[in-house]
Amino acid sequence: MDFEPWWLISLPVLFGLGWVAARVDIRQMLSETRSLPDSYFKGLNFILNEEPDRAIDAFVEVAKLDPETTELHFALGSLFRRRGEMERAIRVHQSLLARADLPQAEREHAQHELAQDFLKAGMLDRAEQAFLQVQNTARYSVPAVRALIRIYESEHDWPKAIEAVKRLRALVDEPVPQLVHYQCEQAQTALASRPPAIDAAIAALDAADNAANALAEKHFSQASQARIAMLRAAVARASGQPAQERAWLEAVLVQAPEYAGLVANDLLNVCRATGQAAQALALLKAHYMRHPTLDMFNVVFRELRFQEGYVPAWAFAREALRAHPSLLGLDRLLEAELASDDTPKTGAAIAPDADLSLLRSLIHKHTQRLDRYACSHCGFEARHYYWQCPGCNAWETYPPRRLEEIR
Template sequence: MLLLIAAAVLGWLLARWGRGSKRASHFKFVSAEYFKGLNYLLNEQPDKALEVFIRVAEVDSDTVETHFALGSLFRRRGEVDRAIRIHQNLMARPNLNREHRAQALFELAQDYLRAGLLDRAESLLLELLDVPGYTESALRSLVSLYEQQKDWDQAIAMRRRLQTLSGAAQEETIAQYYCEMAQTALSAKDMPLARRLLKRAQSQDADCVRAHLLLAQIAENEQQWERSRQHYGRVLEREIRYATEVLPALARVTRQLDGQASLQAVTEKLRRNNPKASGYLAIAAIMDPELDDPVSRGCVADYLRSEPSLRGLYDMYAAFGQQQGVTPVHDLEPLQLAVRKLLINGPRYRCEECGFRSKTLYWQCPGCKTWNRTIPFHEIAFTAAGAAALT
């Protein structure tokens, strides 16, 4: 990173040298000072270098762009205090034009955000909302700021302004904000408020998986079995990839209504209406042994025999079974147990936006900070662990 900063300084010097200067003595002084600062940088003395660059900025109005580059590089390097000093120094210059002042204001706000000085960042960003060319960037930064503060009402307001300005849809994310508020209400055992907030979430995104899951859980806790089943079923109809999350709960609710036969009807309907359902139903049944209706058992058997990533494990099990006088076609339970161990030990969720993997379902990705892009994910890596699981 120091080399990047040094390159920025050298680029400025070469540009000035190339176009000449009517004030040779002035240029000589500035160049000498910049080389002094460059020497400090290369000798890993950034504080001394910073003092030199700020001193030069006070006597040379042509150094603005170079200082913006330096401030940005310091911030990206994690040296936020130095970035703040550079941008504050630029803001203090009386001859700074309107465009550069707005840029310095925005860069300083980014410094404050990076430093966790959210109140200071908010003040600058609100000022930038009325500055042409910076409104959208300021709105996006304010969204990030209010998300950090968990100020969901303000985040919603900024998202709506952003949608009006840019035309980019914001409803799915706003639905997540309402779900966040609903979870807070649930923690406070305020069920009426939680329901109202979840209805607002659904008004933004009718198929919001999270809202349906929370409403299903509320209904289940209140023993409203049919309503709970409807919400769980809606999730599976819209997004079968959540089968591992939903099917165990759906089975639990169904048993309170009319027993296993009803669960079989649900799984049969899912398999019939969705070509991809069999694999997800199989994984859900492997993860939860209580999902043992005939349809789920059939999906498990098909999956264990045909899934390409399990071919090595299945062949090993078949060979082992022949040695023991067991036909693997008729007894897949040991193989199912082995696959369950592999699934439990691996990541269970993946962000479709950045690929971040985890064992916890995050509605906002910790990696890229996008909402509603993390989905259940099941990767089976057949290694020696698979063989060990069979023994």
């Protein structure tokens, strides 16, 4: 390899250029560092010493001294919101929006942050208006529409919730299973009016069916099927069509067998009105053998007690409780026995020498906390069944079984 003399000249030149560039970078860094307020370094020191409250105060001082630090404003606003200091978070983001020179992208960011502040603070009207202002932006349209759906759910404004879901579907291709329940809520509201708005209820249920059919199989649940059928039965009842009502109630037993306990009483009532109570009892008893639940047990036992007397009813109860032991089930049948005029209160053929009232009072004390439905998401307990949890607002999180059965 030949040695080129110009290498001796180029090497010192390159070294000198590198030295000059390094000096320039260092000077620029030192200049920028000197321009930062002392409060900034105090804040960093407080963070390192795990003193978050004093760090926040220091950074707030920086923001006051240098209003151009928008990123610091956003960081402070988010931190205040996470800490639950909603007034301070709102004030930070409103101060950003008040700046006339704020770029459009950062203005949209501040508007979205402010909307989240209002939502967490429970100021739903102001949160709705704030999210509406960014729902057509490129960056925040999807999260804004999702937030609007949550707001309309919490306000039970089902027409607006349905429209918001339609906007979301236009933005992203994803299933929205709760749309079925929004339509069902509308149908339920129509049926609750006086007089019942039958046509409106039918239209809402038709829309619920369409929403359910549009879902993929993995997103369409037994709960949705059960609720639509139950509301169809309610429409038939309000319209004076007992045959249709019975058909829809029996459809629940077939399509969503776990939810049969929720319709068992209604099915017995409509069949009793048409003189077919015995057939209904046989159907429910056979269903209990395949899908045993406490709610179904209570209905079958009481109806057996009413139609055939306490001996066949207790024979059924003994077999059922032997197969599926349950203090709550025993408490329910003792309650039914004590309420019956023809039952010997000392037990007689049922439990010789037993004081049923004493036995029931002892058992009832321990079963009160088990006689509830519970949300599988947040654990919220309720004596009545809910399609939407009152605690966390999640849909279809209540199993149609009592606490004793799922523990």
